[in-house]
Amino acid sequence: MKKKLIGILVYLASAASVFALILGRISAARACTYCYYQPKVPDCMKQED
Helix, strand or coil, X not given: CHHHXXXXXXXXXXXXXXXXXHHHHHHHHHHHXXXXXXXXXXXXXXXXX
């Protein structure tokens, strides 16, 4: 019984860690987009005459 409970807890902890990694990746990407957004330079501005 004790081994089964430990197995369930380990399974839930591993699922929670995967969820936390995914959530962290999504939130970090959004934070970079909102806080450090750098628009692209238009092609017409890159041309030198």
